[in-house]
Amino acid sequence: MPHSSGGGSHSGGSHSSSGFSSSSSSSGGSSAKHIKNTSFPGARRYVYYENYRPVYVYADYDIRKGTASGKVWSIIGSAVSLLFGIMLIALCYDKPQKMDTSPSYHCEIKDTAGVIDDMDKVQDAIVDFYDVTGIPVEIMTVNNEDWQGGYSELEDFAYWQGNYSDLENYAYDLYVNHFADESHWLIVYSTPDGYSSSDGFEDWYWEGMQGNDTDDVLTKSVTNSFNDELQNNLTARTRYTVSSAISTSFDDLTPTVMKSKVNWTILFTSIAILAFVCLHACLMIGINPKARKYAKAKPCSDAAQEKACEYCGYTYVVDTCTECPHCGAPIPPEDQPGARFT
Ligand SMILES: [Zn+2]
Structure with a gap:
């Protein structure tokens, strides 16, 4: 099952990924001497x-x-x-291994909401990431109505959609309906249908959904720093478009993602x-x-x-x-x- 790599919204800030934490315990010996x-x-x-x-x-x-x-x-x-x-x-020193994913996998952008103004820039950024990590990335843009309630324009979901409690649940469904594997990283960006910059506050959301096989590369610390940057970029709309917010976040992540890390x-x-x-x-x-x-x-x-x-x-x-x-x-x-x- 894929799980969230984190997400955020214009009004709520970013949240980190849902994951597992393990704990260990040790016990000392006892002696019969007192x-x-x-x-x-x-x-x-x-x-x-x-x-x-x-x-x-x-x-x-x-x-x-x-x-x-x-x-x-x-x-x-x-x-x-x-x-x-x-x-x-x-074990503290973790050197991620490039994933050996199927050659048929490729990076895609499905801009249903029509907010990606520079496809090539985003495509280059996610393909660079894929070349280094072996993780195919898919960027999907949707409308808030697709999951909050309304008629979906997504070809695979051309029926009444909605009533999801949050974008994370919707992104989960998108992942499992699009990918039969656990190797992809799906980034979903959501904005109100028909939003234009003259409308003022844009009620946007985004969510990352990573397949379980990506966990060794997309560790919590990796996704946390990616989430922070993407959230900041998306919020700084005077300096970034949706396209450049996404491409910059990937461009900054790609050079460091495969470096050895210390698990403090x-x-x-x-x-x-x-x-x-x-x-x-x-x-x-x-x-x-x-x-x-x-x-x-x-x-x-x-x-x-x-x-x-x-x-x-x-x-x-x-x-x-x-x-x-x-x-x-x-x-x-x-x-x-x-x-x-x-
Ligand atoms: Zn004495």
């Missing part, structure tokens, strides 16, 4: 020292050893996520994912600044007493060490591990 500041079932109390003061934590595993399998899994997980991130970054959304998403992966990897592999302190932690009982070292005066926890954790001086024998039970 460290908390308060006691919990299955936890053991540990003490370590920070800034010469004892810090107590509760853990349901031996915090002095990182688990080897946990490390292996987190390294594998990080490597996979890293590859995924690099792949995403590679994907790029920023991948950078965010990579940053998260690196942080996660650092934490899991033990660059975690606490890992070093945990390695020196000692198990202790809930009732463990604190004492001041006789030499340096800093606090140590009784029953957990044979020498002062701060200055290395020997601890009195009665405060050494196991002393109380012998």
